[in-house]
Amino acid sequence: MKKVLIVDDQANIRTMIRLALRNRFSLDEALNADAAYEHILTDRPDAIVLDVIMPGKINGLQLCERIKKDEKLASIHVVMVTACGQVEDQELGRALGANAYFVKPFSLLALEQHLITNLLAAPSARAESSIL
Amino acid sequence: MKNLNIEELQAAWQSCPWGIAAINRKGEVIAVNLAFEQCTNIPNESVIGMMESTFDALLLNNPLLVRNRIETQDNNLRALHYVQHAATCSGNDLRLSRAAELLREPLASIYGFTELLLTQNYDEDTRRDLTATLLEQVEFMSNLINEHLDKSKRVSTAHKG
Numbered sequence: 439m440k441k442v443l444i445v446d447d448q449a450n451i452r453t454m455i456r457l458a459l460r461n462r463f464s465l466d467e468a469l470n471a472d473a474a475y476e477h478i479l480t481d482r483p484d485a486i487v488l489d490v491i492m493p494g495k496i497n498g499l500q501l502c503e504r505i506k507k508d509e510k511l512a513s514i515h516v517v518m519v520t521a522c523g524q525v526e527d528q529e530l531g532r533a534l535g536a537n538a539y540f541v542k543p544f545s546l547l548a549l550e551q552h553l554i555t556n557l558l559a560a561p562s563a564r565a566e567s568s569i570l
Numbered sequence: 571m572k573n574l575n576i577e578e579l580q581a582a583w584q585s586c587p588w589g590i591a592a593i594n595r596k597g598e599v600i601a602v603n604l605a606f607e608q609c610t611n612i613p614n615e616s617v618i619g620m621m622e623s624t625f626d627a628l629l630l631n632n633p634l635l636v637r638n639r640i641e642t643q644d645n646n647l648r649a650l651h652y653v654q655h656a657a658t659c660s661g662n663d664l665r666l667s668r669a670a671e672l673l674r675e676p677l678a679s680i681y682g683f684t685e686l687l688l689t690q691n692y693d694e695d696t697r698r699d700l701t702a703t704l705l706e707q708v709e710f711m712s713n714l715i716n717e718h719l720d721k722s723k724r725v726s727t728a729h730k731g
Contacts, residue, residue: 454686
């Protein structure tokens with residue numbers, strides 16, 4: 439089963455994403471980007487569903503940048519899920535290497551489908567990136 | 571450019587409209603300015619000596635705070651935290667975008683849990699739990715709106731006075 443790490447400081451958001459993905463993916467959770475980075479180094483996920491604004495030394499965008507600049511981690515599929523919905527926020531996410539950018543509120547069905555397409559479907563069916 | 575003396579620096583620190591907290595190299599809060607308490611409603615003396623992670627968590631409890639953390643190159647200071655209440659930020663665009671970001675969080679829960687309830691077959695207990703979460707998030711959202719409007723009203727009244 440493909441592994442997905444859910445990173446959000448809001449317990450409700452982690453819960454609803456877990457409920458939506460639990461039948462198809464092996465799930466882990468982290469409360470902030472610092473804990474997520476530690477987790478990734480010891481137990482590398484296939485994808486990470488990542489909030490932007492969280493307490494800690496680094497935020498979600500900085501974690502995304504770290505992942506994508508590290509050749510050992512760069513293939514992790516990074517999906518930003520964030521309340522920062524302005525065009526420049528999305529452009530920044532894309533510039534830092536995020537594979538997809540979901541603006542809250544977002545459809546859990548769309549998130550699940552995105553991960554199925556990019557982690558479970560044949561490579562030819564995979565989308566390069568998406569902004570929803 | 572003339573270097574500011576200690577009195578001038580202190581005057582600048584205390585008159586800054588942003589709440590500022592200084593963190594030393596050990597990670598402790600060593601100073602906050604006058605605006606900090608006005609912005610956060612947290613007594614200044616209660617945060618002195620607090621570790622940065624605890625301080626960070628304390629500020630996070632108030633989602634209406636606009637925050638920024640700047641790392642410093644100083645030998646004694648590790649970082650400065652800048653804090654302002656969303657309703658007092660200059661510029662309507664910033665206020666509106668911050669308010670929108672705040673409302674998106676509970677809205678995301680409401681959207682997500684509703685979608686789950688409509689598309690998944692949960693037992694009665696789980697359906698009740700998820701519905702209770704929906705209600706909590708609606709109340710949270712309502713409180714955010716009320717707090718934001720109250721603060722905006724106070725700021726507007728202060729400016730007129």
